Amino acid sequence: xxxxxxxxxxxxxxxxxxxxxxxxxxxxxxxxxxxxxxxxxxxxxxxxxxxxxxxxxxxxxxxxxxxxxxxxxxxxxxxxxxxxxxxxxxxxxxxxxxxxxxxxxxxxxxxxxxxxxxxxxxxxxxxxxxxxxxxxxxxxxxxxxxxxxxxxxxxxxxxxxxxxxxxxxxxxxxxxxxxxxxxxxxxxxxxxxxxxxxxxxxxxxxxxxxxxxxxxxxxxxxxxxxxxxxxxxxxxxxxxxxxxxxxxxxxxxxxxxxxxxxxxxxxxxxxxxxxxxxxxxxxxxxxxxxxxxxxxxxxxxxxxxxxxxxxxxxxxxxxxxxx
Amino acid sequence: xxxxxxxxxxxxxxxxxxxxxxxxxxxxxxxxxxxxxxxxxxxxxxxxxxxxxxxxxxxxxxxxxxxxxxxxxxxxxxxxxxxxxxxxxxxxxxxxxxxxxxxxxxxxxxxxxxxxxxxxxxxxxxxxxxxxxxxxxxxxxxxxxxxxxxxxxxxxxxxxxxxxxxxxxxxxxxxxxxxxxxxxxxxxxxxxxxxxxxxxxxxxxxxxxxxxxxxxxxxxxxxxxxxxxxxxxxxxxxxxxxxxxxxxxxxxxxxxxxxxxxxxxxxxxxxxxxxxxxxxxxxxxxxxxxxxxxxxxxxxxxxxxxxxxxxxxxxxxxxxxxx
Numbered sequence: 112x113x114x115x116x117x118x119x120x121x122x123x124x125x126x127x128x129x130x131x132x133x134x135x136x137x138x139x140x141x142x143x144x145x146x147x148x149x150x151x152x153x154x155x156x157x158x159x160x161x162x163x164x165x166x167x168x169x170x171x172x173x174x175x176x177x178x179x180x181x182x183x184x185x186x187x188x189x190x191x192x193x194x195x196x197x198x199x200x201x202x203x204x205x206x207x208x209x210x211x212x213x214x215x216x217x218x219x220x221x222x223x224x225x226x227x228x229x230x231x232x233x234x235x236x237x238x239x240x241x242x243x244x245x246x247x248x249x250x251x252x253x254x255x256x257x258x259x260x261x262x263x264x265x266x267x268x269x270x271x272x273x274x275x276x277x278x279x280x281x282x283x284x285x286x287x288x289x290x291x292x293x294x295x296x297x298x299x300x301x302x303x304x305x306x307x308x309x310x311x312x313x314x315x316x317x318x319x320x321x322x323x324x325x326x327x328x329x330x331x332x333x334x335x336x337x338x339x340x341x342x343x344x345x346x347x348x349x350x351x352x353x354x355x356x357x358x359x360x361x362x363x364x365x366x367x368x369x370x371x372x373x374x375x376x377x378x379x380x381x382x383x384x385x386x387x388x389x390x391x392x393x394x395x396x397x398x399x400x401x402x403x404x405x406x407x408x409x410x411x412x413x414x415x416x417x418x419x420x421x422x423x424x425x426x427x428x429x430x431x432x433x434x
Numbered sequence: 435x436x437x438x439x440x441x442x443x444x445x446x447x448x449x450x451x452x453x454x455x456x457x458x459x460x461x462x463x464x465x466x467x468x469x470x471x472x473x474x475x476x477x478x479x480x481x482x483x484x485x486x487x488x489x490x491x492x493x494x495x496x497x498x499x500x501x502x503x504x505x506x507x508x509x510x511x512x513x514x515x516x517x518x519x520x521x522x523x524x525x526x527x528x529x530x531x532x533x534x535x536x537x538x539x540x541x542x543x544x545x546x547x548x549x550x551x552x553x554x555x556x557x558x559x560x561x562x563x564x565x566x567x568x569x570x571x572x573x574x575x576x577x578x579x580x581x582x583x584x585x586x587x588x589x590x591x592x593x594x595x596x597x598x599x600x601x602x603x604x605x606x607x608x609x610x611x612x613x614x615x616x617x618x619x620x621x622x623x624x625x626x627x628x629x630x631x632x633x634x635x636x637x638x639x640x641x642x643x644x645x646x647x648x649x650x651x652x653x654x655x656x657x658x659x660x661x662x663x664x665x666x667x668x669x670x671x672x673x674x675x676x677x678x679x680x681x682x683x684x685x686x687x688x689x690x691x692x693x694x695x696x697x698x699x700x701x702x703x704x705x706x707x708x709x710x711x712x713x714x715x716x717x718x719x720x721x722x723x724x725x726x727x728x729x730x731x732x733x734x735x736x737x738x739x740x741x742x743x744x745x746x747x748x749x750x751x752x753x754x755x756x757x
Binding site for chain 1: 457460461512542544546547551553554562566570577583
């Protein structure tokens with residue numbers, strides 16, 4: 112990574128720590144639990160890289176790209192906290208989830224605090240364009256999560272509906288992270304649109320691979336528990352593909368475990384075996400690769416350079432991390 | 435109420451209904467449950483009245499005051515939805531809570547949607563001052579709710595800490611609702627500050643009375659279940675005053691039911707009797723009346739008129755509705 116980008120990331124971490132402070136001690140305590148867990152910080156990196164690639168040089172002395180990147184991470188962290196409440200996830204980034212330690216109540220409220228704080232920072236930055244992008248993405252995110260909820264346990268969900276869900280819950284914020292950076296970098300409308308398209312497609316690839324990993328990951332390596340989606344009855348592409356390709360006996364199995372939520376302790380292994388017996392994972396990863404290719408193509412408008420290479424590698428890595 | 439203010443309120447209801455729409459059907463369904471319940475809409479009324487009193491005449495053809503008032507109600511509704519998750523309230527405005535019908539998950543996510551939508555509307559309105567006021571109030575609101583959580587079940591909570599909690603969870607948004615209206619009405623800094631102070635004190639009075647009603651209200655009349663706070667072990671002024679004034683035997687009782695959360699079905703009646711045997715309710719209502727008086731005094735800077743009278747009556751009513 113370019114030195115100045117690594118420096119931007121450190122500055123962003125500092126802004127995150129500084130701005131999650133509150134006289135109400137439980138707020139930084141709980142927020143620190145997620146921050147210290149050291150997620151990938153992929154979304155703020157996208158904002159920083161996009162701003163830099165569009166020529167933002169912080170000659171204004173304001174580090175606007177760093178502030179906006181921290182907002183993007185706050186919005187993401189708020190959704191993680193609220194998602195923990197919702198999904199009763201047991202593991203998040205390899206540590207016990209904040210919810211398991213602090214309870215539903217604190218997770219909801221600290222998420223709300225981070226979301227409000229993000230909009231305080233955005234207001235101080237004063238770019239109406241960036242605020243429009245990030246408030247719209249936040250609404251789309253909530254819509255995607257609600258839609259995911261309504262497709263849960265429903266095997267008649269179409270692949271298109273599934274793709275709409277992952278656009279809302281993941282790709283919209285990736286797109287907004289990149290587009291916000293472009294705005295800060297005063298990009299031309301064409302470059303701004305190119306970065307939005309890059310982010311949206313990267314986000315789709317990222318979520319597809321995440322959904323594949325839920326039926327394939329090595330828990331110790333990835334810090335994600337295999338079978339989370341399965342236990343919650345989430346209808347993701349690996350399940351839809353295995354259901355589609357399965358025998359009548361397979362379908363009876365999937366209907367029982369996903370639609371009726373009747374699961375025995377042996378059912379996860381049975382599900383993994385049924386998925387492995389089809390090309391469900393390959394189908395999912397191939398679709399991820401399609402989106403990653405579109406993400407890379409969107410960057411054609413930019414001249415070659417260190418950051419462009421990084422963004423291209425990010426797209427390739429996102430689509431290949433499962434294999 | 436002045437005709438134009440009643441018209442503003444109808445326009446605000448319409449904006450609320452229009453802007454809670456989403457292609458994801460569950461969102462307007464759940465939001466409508468709260469909207470149809472027809473709350474008092476006190477907060478948006480404060481924004482509308484403040485804007486009008488400061489001379490906003492919507493000659494810009496934009497109904498900015500109505501849009502901002504709808505945002506205030508969205509932020510409030512989001513916190514109600516999140517509070518339902520948290521507190522397992524059984525009744526809200528006389529109807530079963532949204533959470534009881536739709537579940538934790540939907541309540542969290544639809545609250546998030548309304549919050550994001552509020553900031554979309556604020557961004558379109560483009561007043562950085564209003565955005566600063568409402569994003570700061572939203573952060574304070576979350577802080578107040580977290581602080582309430584940490585004082586729950588703790589009888590060593592001081593009256594000052596309790597007042598900080600109710601400032602955060604209630605008064606901050608009342609203050610922001612009024613101040614936002616003043617900004618829209620292009621008020622002088624003095625009038626803007628006067629309306630902020632009015633709102634803050636009104637909010638304190640309102641919450642004190644609400645906390646008194648929890649140990650005194652007629653459920654059928656007020657749609658609020660007596661004893662909600664009691665069952666949750668919330669440490670409110672009536673409890674603090676009764677604990678302070680009580681005998682050692684009273685204190686043993688309060689420690690068991692509030693601190694240790696050991697409650698039998700008979701304990702609510704016992705608590706009501708112990709509170710009635712002290713001046714706990716009178717103390718709480720007297721404090722509410724002090725804040726209401728400060729709210730009324732803050733309006734001295736404004737000339738007499740229909741709206742000023744309405745705001746003064748609102749303060750008096752808020753402090754007296756329990757008696």
